[in-house]
Every structure is written in structure tokens, then in C-alpha cells.
Amino acid sequence: MGKKRKHAEASEAPKEEVAQERPKRTLLGWKDGVPEKQNSSPVFRNREKVLVTCSRRITYRYRHLMLNVVSLLPHCKKDSKVESKESKGATLNELIELRNCSSCLFFECRKQKDLYLWMVKCPSGPSVKFLVNAVHTMEELKLTGNHLKGSRPLLTFTSNFDKEPRWKLIKEMIVQIFGTPKDQRKVKPFHDHVFVFSIVDGHIWFRNYQISVPHNETDKVDRGGLDKLTLVEVGPRFCLNPIKIFGSSFGGPTFYENPFYISPNQIRALEKKKKAGKYSKKVKAKKRRKMHELSNPLEPDEFADLWKD
Amino acid sequence: MVALRGKELQVNEEELEDSNVGDVDDEEFESESESEPEEVAVSEPAKNAVYNKEALLEKLDDIAWPQNVEWIHKLTVDHAVDQEVDVNDDLARELAFYTQALDGTRQAFEKLQSMGIPFLRPPDYYAEMVKSDAHMLKVKGKLLVEKKKIEEAEERKKAREAKKLAKEVQAQKTKERAKRKKEDIESVKRWRKQRQQSGFARGKDEELDLSPDEEKSFEKSKKRRTGVAPGDRSGGFRRKGGNEKGRKQREFREAKFGHGGRKGMKKQNTAESTNDFKGFNKDKFSASKRQKK
Numbered sequence: 001m002g003k004k005r006k007h008a009e010a011s012e013a014p015k016e017e018v019a020q021e022r023p024k025r026t027l028l029g030w031k032d033g034v035p036e037k038q039n040s041s042p043v044f045r046n047r048e049k050v051l052v053t054c055s056r057r058i059t060y061r062y063r064h065l066m067l068n069v070v071s072l073l074p075h076c077k078k079d080s081k082v083e084s085k086e087s088k089g090a091t092l093n094e095l096i097e098l099r100n101c102s103s104c105l106f107f108e109c110r111k112q113k114d115l116y117l118w119m120v121k122c123p124s125g126p127s128v129k130f131l132v133n134a135v136h137t138m139e140e141l142k143l144t145g146n147h148l149k150g151s152r153p154l155l156t157f158t159s160n161f162d163k164e165p166r167w168k169l170i171k172e173m174i175v176q177i178f179g180t181p182k183d184q185r186k187v188k189p190f191h192d193h194v195f196v197f198s199i200v201d202g203h204i205w206f207r208n209y210q211i212s213v214p215h216n217e218t219d220k221v222d223r224g225g226l227d228k229l230t231l232v233e234v235g236p237r238f239c240l241n242p243i244k245i246f247g248s249s250f251g252g253p254t255f256y257e258n259p260f261y262i263s264p265n266q267i268r269a270l271e272k273k274k275k276a277g278k279y280s281k282k283v284k285a286k287k288r289r290k291m292h293e294l295s296n297p298l299e300p301d302e303f304a305d306l307w308k309d
Numbered sequence: 310m311v312a313l314r315g316k317e318l319q320v321n322e323e324e325l326e327d328s329n330v331g332d333v334d335d336e337e338f339e340s341e342s343e344s345e346p347e348e349v350a351v352s353e354p355a356k357n358a359v360y361n362k363e364a365l366l367e368k369l370d371d372i373a374w375p376q377n378v379e380w381i382h383k384l385t386v387d388h389a390v391d392q393e394v395d396v397n398d399d400l401a402r403e404l405a406f407y408t409q410a411l412d413g414t415r416q417a418f419e420k421l422q423s424m425g426i427p428f429l430r431p432p433d434y435y436a437e438m439v440k441s442d443a444h445m446l447k448v449k450g451k452l453l454v455e456k457k458k459i460e461e462a463e464e465r466k467k468a469r470e471a472k473k474l475a476k477e478v479q480a481q482k483t484k485e486r487a488k489r490k491k492e493d494i495e496s497v498k499r500w501r502k503q504r505q506q507s508g509f510a511r512g513k514d515e516e517l518d519l520s521p522d523e524e525k526s527f528e529k530s531k532k533r534r535t536g537v538a539p540g541d542r543s544g545g546f547r548r549k550g551g552n553e554k555g556r557k558q559r560e561f562r563e564a565k566f567g568h569g570g571r572k573g574m575k576k577q578n579t580a581e582s583t584n585d586f587k588g589f590n591k592d593k594f595s596a597s598k599r600q601k602k
Contacts, residue, residue, distance in 0.1 A: 044378050071439050126368045138440060141451045148430065149439045155385045156413030162387070165365040172373050175385055182382055190430040191384075191421065196410045198388075201396040207406045211414055218427035221418060229418075231410050234439065247364065255365050259358040 046181035050076040051096050054107040056083050062115045064137040066107050068236045071138075072208070073178065074150035074186040077101060089250035096122045096249075103177050104249075107132075114264045117240065119173055120249045127249050128170060130240040131264070133203070138235035145210030145232030147193040152180045153208075154191055158198040166245060166256045167199065190218070193234060202260060204240040209233050380420065386413035542577070 050073055054066050058081070070078045077099055082092065096104050103125070106118040115135070120127040136143065155178065161171040174197060180187055196207040209231035215221050245256035374382070388409045394402050421428045438445075543564040566576070576582075 044375065044382065046374075046382055121372050125372050126365075139444070141448050144448050144452070146438050146440045146445060149437045152384060154414060154417045155383075156409055157385060157387055158409065159387055159389045165362045165369070166360070169365050169369045172369055175383055176372070176374070179382075179384060188436055189427065190434070191417070191428045192430055194410050194414050194417075196406050196413075198390075198406060198409060200394055200402065200405075203396075205402075205406065207410065209407075209410045213418075213429070215429045218429050218431050219425060220422060221429065226415055226418065229411060229414060231407060231414070245365065247368065253361075253364075254359045255361045255368070257358040257360070 045183065046179075048075055048103065048176055048179075048181050049099075049101040050177055051079055051099050051101040051104040052076045052107075053079040053082055053092075053095070053104070055109055056081045057112055058107065058109040058115075059112050061135055061137065062107060062109050062132075064139060065115075065132075065135050065236055065238065068138045069105065071149060072153075073180065075181055075184045076105075082106075092120075092250055093122070096120075103173075105177065106250075111265075116243075118250065119170075119177060121173060121176070122249055124248055126169060126173070126255065127246045127251075128173065129243045129246075130204075131243055131261070132238050132240060134237065134239040136235060136237040140235060143233050143235035143237075145193075145234035147210045147234055148188045148190065150180075150186045151188040151190055151192055152182070153178070154194040154211075155179055156194060156196050160199045161197070166242070169245065170204070170242065171197075194231070202241070202258070204242070206236075206238050206240070207233065208235060208237075381424070381426075384417065386416050388412050542579075 052066060052070050052073070054063065058066075070076055079095065079099065082095070092104065092106065102122050104118070104120040104122060106120065108116040108118065110116065115132040117130045117132050118127055119130070155175060157171055157174075161167045178195060191211070193208060193210050196205070196209065198205050210233075211229065211231060213221055213229045214225050241261060242256075242258050243261050244254055244258070247253040247255055394405045396402060418428070
């Protein structure tokens with residue numbers, strides 16, 4: 001029995017999510033009741049582990065955002081900064097394998113101005129690259145809520161997540177990464193905060209609220225208490241703009257490209273160009289005026305010789 | 310159509326002019342057309358954008374959890390979107406997020422309650438929170454400061470209003486007082502006239518025909534000082550108790566000079582003061598000193 005168990009665990013571990021497949025269990029073949037029971041209602045264990053890292057030269061604001069995310073996810077492992085942008089795909093994959101994680105949130109800061117977030121499912125999973133805007137960290141004094149560190153969040157999505165395949169994929173990844181596993185070691189028992197993911201104008205907006213409801217018992221809300229439910233914002237806040245979805249982690253074939261995405265570099269370049277045209281526009285306008293004057297000469301003035309001597 | 314043609318010709322002419330001027334203008338012409346509505350320039354690459362739906366769905370099946378996973382693992386709630394929210398309107402957007410969260414929480418709580426799982430934090434459950442206590446103190450401080458500011462502003466407003474009212478009331482009072490004074494004088498004059506007219510025939514026994522106003526004025530003045538005789542020059546402080554020496558001195562001074570009692574009584578040449586040798590230097594009058602002179 002012991003040996004069988006070990007074998008079972010070894011083959012179960014890599015396939016924990018895909019619970020239907022049990023092809024190689026020949027040892028249990030002659031126990032009729034057991035394999036059927038296991039096949040029909042397998043114990044699903046969420047063994048998700050997220051690796052959270054950032055690139056070098058990240059600014060304080062984004063670093064605090066990363067730290068906030070680390071405190072929100074009790075099933076994450078924070079790692080030190082990574083360098084070397086050329087082979088970043090390979091090194092990061094290795095790093096994830098090394099830390100025995102199944103997904104990764106990589107905060108990449110470019111030019112100390114723009115923050116890109118990579119959401120990656122490790123072994124062969126898809127990866128999504130986002131541009132992060134409108135960052136407000138938990139340290140802002142206007143965000144007054146507070147909740148247990150490590151309690152499982154409730155996740156709310158808008159219905160447009162189920163409309164298109166790209167949003168469906170992103171939703172699944174968010175559920176797996178931001179949803180805390182039920183039996184994780186550092187998880188606290190109660191549910192006192194809620195995450196909001198909503199798609200507005202092609203961007204994914206994230207909010208985190210603390211739930212406060214008047215109650216006396218732990219498993220029942222008071223009568224009419226649901227009407228007195230209030231939410232206080234805890235933070236952090238950010239807005240994700242999906243850029244590309246790749247087939248494998250940190251690279252691979254592009255499955256989706258956002259047509260409305262303009263990189264922040266391009267935006268800055270365009271603005272500079274607009275300003276740069278000022279002088280040449282002036283010169284052009286002067287030349288045009290000259291041409292116009294040449295082509296339409298004025299009538300000779302009657303009084304031009306009046307003051308001449 | 311003709312109008313369009315004309316426009317095209319004009320555009321061509323401009324282009325020629327521009328090309329005459331130089332390279333810089335070309336670039337800037339391009340950038341103008343690009344910067345005007347950004348979506349116009351970008352809708353071109355939209356046609357080239359990759360969107361491989363089948364592959365996406367395949368990948369989704371790869372990574373997704375099995376279908377029969379219990380809700381308690383996922384804890385997701387979907388919220389139906391009523392109408393498109395304008396991104397730039399901050400208040401509306403935040404309100405939409407708030408309602409989404411509220412709705413979702415209600416649904417989730419109902420489910421959890423039906424499952425019978427404890428999901429509400431009891432009041433005596435102390436554990437590490439996501440924000441430290443020091444931070445929460447800062448937040449509290451800020452909230453209190455804001456509250457104070459609002460209250461102060463309100464108080465100032467109220468004070469202003471009250472001041473206005475008070476001024477009005479005071480004006481009225483002074484008017485009344487002046488009126489009464491006038492009336493009093495008038496009534497005395499009248500009485501005098503009456504007496505004159507009746508030729509001073511009345512004797513002392515006859516009563517004064519006082520009107521009720523005058524009667525009132527003969528009542529005690531409102532500033533009551535009980536226990537103080539009208540002729541008391543000490544200002545009513547003479548009978549005060551107190552056994553300590555310092556207190557005695559203070560008392561003495563107060564009784565002599567008054568404690569804001571009667572006006573204009575700083576020093577007086579009273580009988581007590583003439584017999585009082587306290588201010589004089591005893592040694593001056595001693596025999597030895599006198600002999601020196």
C-alpha cells in the first residue's frame with residue numbers, strides 16, 4: 001500500500017490540475033471500487049505558487065506596488081531583482097523551475113518610467129504582457145481600509161470577460177494567480193476582502209476592497225445585515241493594458257496583439273515631434289506669406305510720395 | 310464631386326509647396342497626419358494584428374482547472390455590466406467598481422452562508438493585518454484633521470451669522486434704551502407741567518401721579534449687590550472671610566481700594582488712613598536716629 005501511494009503521488013503531482021487523466025495506474029487495476037471512485041471525484045488540490053520578481057532600476061512607486069502584491073498573495077514567493085535583458089526569457093524560466101513555482105508575476109520597469117507586468121504560467125503556459133497605468137499603492141492615506149494578511153479574497157469579474165477568447169484566457173490566469181489556494185499554509189480562515197477586475201475601454205482595472213458587515217456570529221450574517229454591507233478601499237489600484245499574449249512562457253508564438261496599443265515611447269516621441277515642428281512651421285508660414293505677397297502685388301499707394309523730398 | 314476635386318487639387322498644391330521648402334516640412338506633414346487622431350493611424354496596424362482565437366482557446370483548455378472544481382476553490386463571482394462606463398469620468402467609474410464589488414460580495418456571502426462555512430471575522434480574532442498599526446494611526450490622524458477642518462469652517466460660518474444677529478439685537482437694544490430714557494424725561498417734564506398748570510396747589514400728601522413706566526424706573530437697578538450698603542465705600546469686600554496672612558493682606562487692599570467695585574476710588578483720605586502709620590518708617594522716629602540729625 002505504501003509503495004502504491006508513493007507512485008500515486010509522483011504521478012499525481014505534475015497533473016494536479018488535469019485530474020481526469022489516470023492512464024498508468026495498473027497496480028490498482030484489480031481493485032475495482034477504488035479506481036472508479038478516484039476517477040470520478042478526485043481530490044482537487046490547488047498547489048499554485050507564484051513567483052514575484054522585478055527587474056533592476058525599478059522606481060520606488062513600482063517597487064511598493066510589487067511589495068503590496070506580495071502581501072496580498074500568501075501563496076507567492078518573492079525573489080531578488082533580475083538583470084540581463086537579452087536572455088531574460090531563459091533565465092526567468094529557470095528561476096521559476098528552481099523555486100518550484102507554477103506561475104510568475106514579473107514587474108519590468110523600463111527607462112524608470114514605464115512598468116510592464118508579465119503574467120506567466122510556468123511549464124508551458126501562455127504568458128501575457130501588460131502595460132501598467134494609474135498606480136496607487138496601499139500606502140496612500142486616502143485608502144483607509146485594512147484586512148487580514150493572507151485571507152482568501154473573493155474575486156469579481158465583469159461579464160465581458162466571457163465574451164472573447166482572449167479575455168477568457170486572461171480571466172483564467174487571473175483566477176489561478178490571484179486566487180489564493182484553500183489549503184495553503186499561510187492562509188487565514190475568513191473572507192474579508194474582495195478583488196474587482198473589470199474591463200473598461202479595453203483595459204483591466206483592479207481594485208481591492210475591505211468588507212465590513214455588522215455581524216455577531218462567524219457563519220451567519222445578521223438579518224438585514226447584507227443591506228448594511230459597506231466596502232472600504234484598501235488598495236493597491238492599477239490598470240492593465242494588454243499588449244500581447246504569447247504561447248509559451250516569456251516568448252513563443254504570438255497569439256494575440258492589441259491593435260490599439262501604442263508604446264509609451266511612441267507617445268513621447270510623437271509629442272516631441274509636435275513641439276519640434278514649431279520653428280519650421282513659423283519659417284514655412286513666413287515663406288508662404290512672401291510668396292503670397294509676390295503673387296499678389298499691392299496697388300501703388302497714392303500717398304507714398306507725399307512726404308518724400 | 311467637383312468640390313472634392315477642388316480640395317484634392319489644393320492639397321496637391323500644398324504638397325508641392327512643401328516639397329519646395331525642404332525635408333523638415335515633409336516629416337512634419339507626416340507627423341501632423343499621424344498625430345491628428347491617433348486611432349486613425351493605428352487602425353492600419355489593426356488589420357495586421359494577430360488574433361489567433363483557436364490557439365487561445367486551446368491554451369485555455371490546457372491550463373484550465375477541471376470543470377467540476379467546487380466553487381470554494383475559485384471564489385469567483387460574475388457581474389453583469391449594465392452600460393458602458395466612461396473611462397474619464399472618475400466618479401462614475403469608481404462607482405461602477407464599487408457596485409460590482411458590492412453585488413459580488415452579496416452573492417458570495419449568500420453562497421457561503423448556505424454552505425455553512427465560517428466566513429466572518431469574530432471581534433476577538435487578532436492577527437497580522439496587511440497594513441501595520443502605525444500606518445493605520447497615520448490614516449486615523451489624517452481623517453481627524455480633515456474632520457476638524459470641516460468643523461472649524463462650519464463654526465466660523467456660524468460665528469459670522471451669530472455676529473450679524475448679535476449686532477442687530479444690540480442695535481435694537483440701544484434703540485430701546487434711548488427710547489425709554491426719552492420717555493422718562495418726557496414723563497418728568499409732563500408732571501412738572503401739570504404741577505405748573507395746576508398752580509402748585511397740591512400738597513405733599515398728594516401722591517405723585519406716576520405712570521407705570523416711572524414706577525419701574527424706581528425699582529432697584531439690575532446690578533444687584535446684596536449685602537452691600539449703598540454707602541459702602543469698600544466695595545462690599547470687607548465682610549469676606551479668609552485666615553491666611555497673605556490673604557489678609559490681599560483682603561485689606563481690596564477692601565481699601567475696592568475690587569472693581571465702586572469707580573474712581575483709588576485712594577481716599579479716610580479716618581482710618583490718617584491714623585495708619587504703616588507706610589512710615591519706624592526707625593526714622595526713633596530717638597537715636599533723631600539725635601543724629
